Amino acid sequence: MEKIVDIIDSIAHEKGLSVEKVTEAIKRAFINTAKRVIGEDLEFEAELDEKNKKMQLFQKILVVEDDDERAKEEPERYITISEAKEIDPDIEVGDELRYPIDLSKQGRTAAMRLHNEIEYHIQRLIEDQLFDKYKQKVGTIISGTVTRVDEEENTWVDIDEVKGVLPKRNRIKGEFFKPGDVIKAILKRVVVDRSYGIYLELSRTTPKFLEELLKLEVPEIKDGLITVEKVARIPGERAKVAVTSHSPKIDPVGACVGVKGVRINAVSKELKGESIDCIEYSPIPEIFVARSLSPAIITSVKIEGEKAIVTLPADQKSKAIGKNGINIRLASMLTGYEIELVEKGSTIQTQETEEEESKPTITLQDLFKE
Structure with missing residues (x-):
């Protein structure tokens, strides 16, 4: 040649x-x-x-x-x-x-x-x-223009030199896209397929997507002054985010919410109106569990292995559970504990040994004294 x-x-x-x-x-x-x-x-x-x-x-x-x-x-x-x-x-x-x-x-x-x-x-x-x-961009937000929606309701997106696909299972329930729409999604993985060649699998339902959206809206997170510790989501419905501040001058929850909720509302709008609760993270499990059940007011929390036994006033139980149990489900996802609610004054419906009964219950008042 x-x-x-x-x-x-x-x-x-x-x-x-x-x-x-x-x-x-x-x-x-x-x-x-x-x-x-x-x-x-x-x-x-x-x-x-x-x-x-x-x-x-x-x-x-x-x-x-x-x-x-x-x-x-x-x-x-x-x-x-x-x-x-x-x-x-x-x-x-x-x-x-x-x-x-x-x-x-x-x-x-x-x-x-x-x-x-x-x-x-x-x-x-x-x-x-x-x-x-x-591959280096996996876990980051990718933007692209919708080119088509196939018969299986997978959304195909043009992203610079490659094609991206947002499978139906990775789409927030109730949202639809049409050709010409510009969408954001998290890059979940890079796929090499014999038929389609190389393409990107996208997702809008992962907790990571919410975390990355917060990073875009909250400069303190991008600058490393605030860290997103944990995220739990039921996509399109509600989410809980645990954040911590590395500066005593910065309120992590306030910074994420923004003045009059402008920052958190921008994130919620991108997630089709998903309600987002921001709480301050604590390395102390009892405090973290109590905060995760917000807006309910908790009396005390006792950790037993992988279970958190939460005592609370009777009028706070419905708040702790939330509509269709969504609040307690998210709290459990966020903290990693199986949460058992006990109304103040009632007894736990399990047999306990004298040794178990003698275990101290840590009240929130005791914890906050520190």
Whole structure:
């Protein structure tokens, strides 16, 4: 192939690839074409002649002893040392002889195969580069324009050089998109598929999406002054976010909510009106559980293994449970504890040993004294 160096430089520049990787891809294309056209079992080597701007292809033949039967059975792969020395007097057993191969003499089929092989390997290079680029962006927000919604209600999105798909299962219940809409979503994973090539799987239902939206709206989170410790979501309905401040001058909850709720409302609007509760995180489990059940007012919390037994006034129980149990479900998701509610003055409906009964119950008043 004439002026292959110029072709390599052109492909590298146009596709944004490195010259070295393009060179190796074209070498593989030459070798694979030779194997398909001349022989799959033969050994070939491609070498770039930069001076003449050509790709040189060689067939390699192994030098063996004169009595080695392989030289008779497979003369295209093996040559005896006596025959080899007629070509190169300095050659030794175990060395390889290289014979130049001209693919242009192999006919039109070879030319077509070489063209297809080059296209294939360059496309793989592009996909590998895109894969590496977007792999680093997993867990961040991606924006794109909706191109279509298929029969399975998966939403396809144009994102720069690649396609993204927002599966129905990753879409907030009740929201629909049409071609031309610009949407935001979290990049969940990068997929390489035989049919579709490389594409991005998006999601709008993960807790990470809410966390990243907060980061966009709350400068203190982006600057590292506030940390989002835990997030629990029932997408499209309600969420709870536990935040902590690294500066005594910053109220983490107030900063996330913003003046007149402007920051949290912007996030809620993006999530189709999802109600978001911000609470201050505490490393003390009893305090964290009590805060997670907000807006209910809790009397005391006792941790028993993976269970949190919460005592509260009777008039606060419905608030703690929430509509259809959503508040207590989110509190359990956020804290990681199974929460059992006990009305103040009633007894826990399980048998306890004297030792268990003697365990101290930590009241919130005791904790806050610290």
